[in-house]
Amino acid sequence: MSRAAAITTTLLAAFLATAPPAPATPGISRAPSTSAVTADGFASVNALGQNGTTGGAGGPVVTASTTAQFLDYISRPEPLVVQVSGAITLPTGSSDGMHPVASDKTVVGLGSTARLTGGGLHIGLPVREDVTDPPADAVHNIIIRNLSFDGATDDLINIQMFSHHIWIDHNDFSDGDDGAVDIKRGSDFITVSWNRFHDHGKTLLLGHDDDNAAQDRGRLRVTYHHNYFDASDQRNPRVRFAEPVHVYNNYYRDNSYGVASTMDAGVVLEGNYFHSVNPARVDFSGALGRLVARDNVLVECNHAIETRGSVIDPRTYYAYTPHRAAEVPTAVPAGAGAGKI
Numbered sequence: 001m002s003r004a005a006a007i008t009t010t011l012l013a014a015f016l017a018t019a020p021p022a023p024a025t026p027g028i029s030r031a032p033s034t035s036a037v038t039a040d041g042f043a044s045v046n047a048l049g050q051n052g053t054t055g056g057a058g059g060p061v062v063t064a065s066t067t068a069q070f071l072d073y074i075s076r077p078e079p080l081v082v083q084v085s086g087a088i089t090l091p092t093g094s095s096d097g098m099h100p101v102a103s104d105k106t107v108v109g110l111g112s113t114a115r116l117t118g119g120g121l122h123i124g125l126p127v128r129e130d131v132t133d134p135p136a137d138a139v140h141n142i143i144i145r146n147l148s149f150d151g152a153t154d155d156l157i158n159i160q161m162f163s164h165h166i167w168i169d170h171n172d173f174s175d176g177d178d179g180a181v182d183i184k185r186g187s188d189f190i191t192v193s194w195n196r197f198h199d200h201g202k203t204l205l206l207g208h209d210d211d212n213a214a215q216d217r218g219r220l221r222v223t224y225h226h227n228y229f230d231a232s233d234q235r236n237p238r239v240r241f242a243e244p245v246h247v248y249n250n251y252y253r254d255n256s257y258g259v260a261s262t263m264d265a266g267v268v269l270e271g272n273y274f275h276s277v278n279p280a281r282v283d284f285s286g287a288l289g290r291l292v293a294r295d296n297v298l299v300e301c302n303h304a305i306e307t308r309g310s311v312i313d314p315r316t317y318y319a320y321t322p323h324r325a326a327e328v329p330t331a332v333p334a335g336a337g338a339g340k341i
Contacts, residue, residue: 037143037145037169037341038052039052039053039054039143039165039167039169039191040191040193040223040225040318040320041191041193041223041225041246041314041318041320042188042189042190042191042221042222042223042246042314042317042318043165043166043167043189043190043191043223044191044318045189045221045317045318047164047165047188047189048134048138048140048164048165048188048189050140050141050164050165050189052165053141053142053143053165053166053167053189053191054141054143055079055081055104055105055106055141055142055143055167056079056080056081056082056104056105056106056143057079057081057106058079059078059079059080059081059104060080060081061080061081061083062080062081062082062083063082063083063084063085063110064082064083064084064085064088065084065085065086065088066088067088067089067090067091070082070084070088070090070116071090071099074099074100074101074102074105074107074121075100075101075102076102077102077103078104079104079105080104080105080106081105081106081108082105082106082107082108083108083109083110084107084108084109084110084114084115084116084147085110085114086113086114086115087113087114087115087116087117088115088116088117089117089118089119090116090117090118090119090120090152091118091119092118092119092153095119095122096153096154097118097119097120097152097153097154098119098120098121098122098152098154098155098158099119099120099121099122100121100122100123100124101121101122101123101139101142101144102139103139103140103141103142104140104141104142105141105142105143106142106143106144106145107121107142107143107144107145107147108143108144108145108146108147109145109146109147109148109338110146111339112338112339113339114146114147114148114338115147115148115149115150116147116148116149117148117149117150117151118151118152118153119152119153119154120149120152120154120155120156120157120158120176121144121156121157121158122155122157122158122160123139123142123157123158123159123160123163123166124138124139124158124159124160124161124162124163124185124187125137125138125139125160125161125162125163126161127160127161127185128161131161131162131215132186132214132215133162134162134164134186134188135161135162138161138162138163138164139161139163140163140164140165140166141165141166142163142165142166142167143166143167143169144157144166144167144168144169144171145167145168145169145170145171145341146169146170146171146338146339146341147171147172147338148171148172148173148174148338149171149172149173149174149176149180150172150173150174150175150176151175151176152175152176152177152178153177154176154177154178155176155177155178155179155180155181155182156173156176156179156180156181157173157179157180157181157182158179158182158184159181159182159183159184159187159190160182160183160184160185160187160208161185161186161187162185162186162187162188162215162219163187163188164187164188164189164190165189165190166187166189166190166191167190167191167193168181168190168191168192168193168195169191169192169193169194169195169341170193170194170195170336170337170338170340170341171195171196171337171338172195172196172198172337172338173195173196173197173198173200173203174197174198174199174200175199175200176200178202179202179203179204179205179235180197180200180202180203180204180232181195181203181204182204182205182206183204183205183206183207183220183222184205184206184207184208184212184216184220185208185212185215185216186215186216186219186220187219187220188219188220188221189221190221190222190223191222191223191224191225192204192222192223192224192225192227193223193224193225193226193227194225194226194227194332194335194336194337194340195227195228195336195337196227196228196230196336196337196338197227197228197229197230197232197236198228198230198231198232199231199232200232200233201232201233201234202233202234202235203229203232203233203234203235203236203237204224204235204236204237204238205235205237205238206220206222206237206238206239206240206242206245206265207220207238207239207240207241207242207263207265208240209240210240210262210263210285210286210287212240212241213241213263216240216241216242217241218241218243219241219242220239220240220241220242220245220265221242221243221244221245221317222237222242222245222246223245223246223248223314223318224237224245224246224247224248224250225246225247225248225249225250225320225322226249226250226323226331226332226335226336227250227251227332227336228250228251228253228332228333228336228337229250229251229252229253229255229258230251230253230254230333231253231254231255232255233255233256234255234256234257235260236250236252236255236257236258236259237259237260238259238260238262238284239259239260239261239262239265239267239289240262240263240265240286240289241263241264241265242265242266243264243265243266243290243311243312244266244267244268244311244312244313244314244316244317245261245265245266245267245268246267246268246270246314247259247267247268247269247270247272248268248269248270248271248272248320248322249270249271249272249322249323249325249328249331249332250272250273250328250332251272251273251275251328251329251332251333251336252272252273252274252275252277252279253275253276253277254275254276254277255276255277255278256277256278257277257278257279257280257281258272258274258277258278258279258280259279259280259281259291260280260281260282260284260289261280261281261282261284261289261290261291262282262284262285262286262287262288262289263286263287263289264287264288264289264290265289265290266289266290266291266292266309266310266311266312267280267289267290267291267292267311268291268292268294268311268313268314269291269292269293269294269296269305270293270294270295270296270322271294271295271296271322271323271324271325271328272296272297272325272328273296273297273299273325273326273328273329273332274296274297274298274299274301275299275300275301275329276299276300276301276302277301277302278301278302278303279296279298279301279303279304279305280293280305280306281303281306282306282307282308283306288308289308290308290309290310290311291305291306291307291308291309291311292307292309292310292311293305293307295322295324295325296325297325297326297328
């Protein structure tokens, strides 16, 4: 080979090694770094035929910038990574503004301006009181990240009817008419992490009501970690029947109350920082709950943490390394919310 040919070959090899590969299909691209992530907490557990929460990984990557595109993509049956570009208004219509997300989806905002407003996302089959075991077609394996939610006429996100393996991470929630993230009716293996909740009343409901033990008892295993409850008023979370519920490394600031454990629910409250809040209760309404507390910090709080009984340790299910509670007021506001991944 001549010297000139050798140089040409070397330059071509270098270009091919560094150039991004072309998409296989027009309009479909490779997933951005925001979708190349791994769920933790209960969403990472191998259970119910699902090994962790992977969302739309392995499926095409599409970008929605209009309402019609978004509603089409989230309803498709195949795995899909749905990137949200800019603000999308969700219509009220006949659904009261709640729009279903099908299994095997990652819904992820692009940059710091992705927003869903005017409506909310619904994860789960229609309600059936007579179903008390997970059905084979339960909605599962959904990731929702890096989005701002506001202005819903009902919930911002509702999860129900034995839906499982859901990861709600690095979002901003405000100004919904009912719940911010409600989890109920047998849903299971869910992580709610690194979100900011503000300008909202009833934040996190876990468990449908006091009469729903048949669906909820022994399920509703949820991890809440590194969330910023920024003057979100109440239900942070409000828990029925579930065990264990792992509430760790959250920052509570100016809330009426933080956690309520009732109806024999079992909560592990660990490494949280409470400022100006009634931090945690087991005597609330209905039957008493159970709560184990360790390494929490209370500043200017009007009550102590109420503890009662024993609770299954979350490490029975998964490994984790918490921050010290004293680090939470710095770490959580710096990292929680949309636009921070």
